[in-house]
Amino acid sequence: MSGSVWLPPGARPDTLPVIPRRRTTPSWAAPDPIDELTDRLEDFIAAAVHPDEIAALLESDGMSDDRIRTTYGVKGSFALAEELYARVDRRHPEPEGPVHDPWRIGPLGCLVRGVVYALPGLAYVLLPTATLPLLAAALTGWTWNQGLSHRAYAWLGLGDRAAARRCLLVGAPAGALLGSLTALAVTGTSDPTALAFATGQSAYLGAATILLVTGRERHLLYALLPMAAGAALTPVLSLPGPVRHALLLGSLLAVVTSAVRPTEGGAAPDKRRPPRGHGRPRRTRTRRTAAGPPLLASLPYALFGLGSGVLVLHVALGSAPGAVALTLGMGAAEWLLHRFRSAGLAALRSTGTPAAFRRATALMVARCLTGYLAVLTALALATAALWPHSPDLAGPRLAGLLLLGVVVWTGLLLQSFGAIVSAALVSxxxxxxxxxxxxxxxxxxxxxxxxxxxxxxxxxxxxxxLGRATAHR
Incomplete structure (x- = not known):
């Protein structure tokens, strides 16, 4: 049967036989670039809780959407991140050594800082005087020094400790001068005692900022001990005026002297812990110019200090024990803030889905906030019981104090994660x-x-x- 074609049984004459082919990638074909990227980033992708974490890594490596479309054939960084996330199974490789946790600190240092924050208020026991110029100078100092602290930490983040020293050396005296001029504008020369007290208070705030930024809170505590001892003895011994003035001046000189050394060339500021209300600065890309970090970047921190200071002063005018409790509780607030940041890093290692991570962080927020409010309540009740002729701290006063505690702690938490503008606007x-x-x-x-x-x-x-895993990286 010449010219005929053999067909398999059951096949129609108008069909061609199926020839099985082995699907292999030719040796000359280029490898899939997404596979190569997956192999390179496999450990990071496997530990990611959400594709947004991978997208953040891609953007930090300088991958633009145009480059991603050209090289990988997908729409942009988020599309590429989702593709990488889908190709790798979730797993959390255990590190070979101890897990690095920069937020793990002991409570003792934070409690010492809480005491340091409260001790300056005892100066009002030694020298009661006009309130308005002191409040005006205090608000000016809180605002200025909060911004100054951020700028010094920004220089430290850029690795320029000499610039951080210069920033503190120039900024602290400038803030003291500004506070003194504010008090002068409020009271004039009619009350020289109040003006002198406000000037000393402004100098103290500037020097204390230097000591807190450089991690020398213990020096500050020791310098304030004479003034604290005098305030404790005043109700019992009725110390004469010259002795009170000497105790105040001695503590002020000790604080200023202790603050001079960190700004000299031989001592460099360290970054162990931030001052009150500032949190540990988040590592972000700060644009460095000839003048250093942008000045406007410190403005939200200054405004947050102003808003928080006004709220605390309102509490002090209505209930002095409540303001003392808030100030003493700042040590516990700072320690719980570090606890939350540490728990966030642990949740990144132990959870495998975005929903599980959100549940873990929400639970930790609730625990830390409940702990802080419990400490604040105990401090407020104890202070009110010991305070002579104190108004009853119950009902609206206690409710307002606890709600303000929520504002203070969540504000610290927000600015710790870089959301300082939101915290400043609300406060x-x-x-x-x-x-x-x-x-x-x-x-x-x-x-x-x-x-x-x-x-x-x-x-x-x-x-x-904080429900997003990328906020904790």
């Missing part, structure tokens, strides 16, 4: 609202209402921000 808005209500003699329940609104706003921001 300044609450401070402005509370000031306006105070000037109109509003009912007592309006204070807790303002604090409650601010606490709800910041708690919402915390949930939105």
């Amino acid at each position: 300044c808005a609450a401070a402005l609202a509370q000031t306006l209500l105070l000037s109109t003699q509003a009912p007592a329940w309006t204070g807790p209402a303002v604090y409650g609104a601010a606490a709800a706003a910041q708690a919402t921001l915390v949930c939105l921000l």
Whole structure:
């Protein structure tokens, strides 16, 4: 049968036989670039809780969307991250040695800082004087020194410790001068005692900022001991005026002298822990110019210091024990902040899905905030019991104090994660609202209402921000 073609049984004449082919990649074909990238980043991809973490890594490596489209044939960094996330199974490789946790610290140092924050208030026991110029100078100092602290830490983040020293050496005296001029503008020369006290207070705030930024809080504690001893003896011995002045001046000179050494060429600031209300600075890309980090980057920190200071002063005007409790509780607040950051790193290693990570962080926020409020309540009740002629710290006063505690701690938490603008806006808005209500003699329940609104706003921001794994990297 010449010219005929053999067909398999059952095949029709109008079909061709199927020839099985072995699907192999030719030796001359280029390898898949996504496979190569997967092999290179496999350990990181396997430990990622969410594709956004991989996208952040790609962007930090300088991969633009145009380059990704050209090289990998996908739309952009997020699409490539999702592809990489899908190709690698989740696993968390255990490190060979101990896990590095920069947030793990002991509670003792933080508690010492809490005491350091509260001791300056004893100066008012030794020298009671006009309140308005002192408050004006204190608010100026809190605002200025909060921004100064951030700028010094920004220089340290750039690795330029000499510039950080110069920043503190110039900024601290400038802040002291600004606080003194503010007090002078408020009181004039009619009350020289109040003006001198405000000047000393401004000098103390500048020197204390240097010591706290450089991690020398113990030096600050020792320098304040004479003034604290005098304040404790005043109700018993009725110390004469010259002795009180000598104790105040001695502590001030000791603080200023201790602050001079860290700004000299032989001593460099260290970055062990940040000062109150500043949190550990988040590692971000700071654009370095000839003048250093941008000045405007420190403005939100200064505004946060202003807003928080006004809120604390409102508490002090209504209940001095409440303000003392807030100040003493800053040590516990700082330690719990570090605990949360440490728990966030642990959650990155122990959870494998975004939902599990959100649950872990939400639980840790609730635990830390509950612990802080418990400490604040105990301090407030103990201080009110020991304070002579103290108003009853119950009802609206205690509710307002606890709600303000939520505002303070969540604000510290937000700025620790770089969300300082949000924290500053909420605290300044609450401070402005509370000031306006105070000037109109509003009912007592309006204070807790303002604090409650601010606490709800910041708690919402915390949930939105900290539920993302990328915020903790």
